[in-house]
Amino acid sequence: MTTIQDIDPDFVDWIIKTARTRIMSNDKSVYYFAYGSNLSTTQMKQRCPSSRLVGLAILRNYTFIINGRGYANVVQNGTDDVANDAGVYGVVYKISPEDEASLDRCEGVPYAYTKEYMTVDFMKLNCSEAHPSFFIPHAASNESEDGRTIDDRIIFKGDRVLVYIDRERTCPGPPNAEYVDRMSRGVEEASARLGLPEAYVTGTIGRWIPGLKIPTAFAAAAEDLSSSAS
Structure with a gap:
């Protein structure tokens, strides 16, 4: 589990020292959490x-x-009617x-x-775009409430993140045909650029979208593993 001692002290110092900047600059921007096709x-x-x-x-204690x-x-x-996952x-x-x-x-x-x-x-930050006042400066546990490990790369909590959610339609259904391609592009780009985990793509998103295209990086890794085993 990540502890506060494991985190770069310069990064912690940067967050603490500049936490007031956003308030003083009257920054009206928000942070938005994309879990669907906007993964792209x-x-x-x-x-x-x-x-x-x-x-x-x-996003802990929610299921995609x-x-x-x-x-x-x-x-x-x-x-x-929904089997729980550790998070989204x-x-x-x-x-x-x-x-x-626009969104x-x-x-x-x-x-x-x-x-x-x-x-x-x-798990991963682009510090040039992540405003320090957005973060709660302590390490986060990598376990869900029921004790399941989520991800050992967790470093910080981000507070007040915008999430688009449908509280009315919570029963599962098949994906729209046009959405399959958009989700495929989303997981391809998020996997290549940010390391979206293969197990999550194939085991969670793939469970709901049977026609999902497996990201190139995952397919290449599987091929390399197969070649080395033969």
Whole structure:
């Protein structure tokens, strides 16, 4: 488990010393957790041109599903008809008010999704875009509430992250055909750029999207392993 002693002290010092900057600069940007097709940084740039990549994170005690509309959703653990996972991986972006308004339209707020603010745990950070006042300066446990290990790369908690969630449609359903390709691009880009775990892609997202294309990096690694074994 990561402890505060394991974290670069210069990084901790940077966070503590500059935590007031965002308040003083009147920064209106927010941090957004993408767990569906916006895992694709390409799609995010098309939808939200000024968005900035922050890092890979996990939303604890929620489970990824494809809901009855045929699109990604997260449901709180304990929901009927859904087997619980330890958490949902996603990509966090820093977005401007203009980007947020554009994203609201793309996500169909308030009919398809509503907006909530949650806490996430980070595995990887782009410190040039991750504002220090956003972080809770202590190490996060890498276990879920029921004791299952999530990821040993967790380094910091991020507070007040925007999550689009559908609290009404929490029953699983098949994915829309056009969504399969967009999700395939999302996991390809998030895996290559941020290390989205193979087990999560194949075991969680792949469980809900049977036609999901396996990221190139995973396929190449499997081929190398097969070649070395033969």
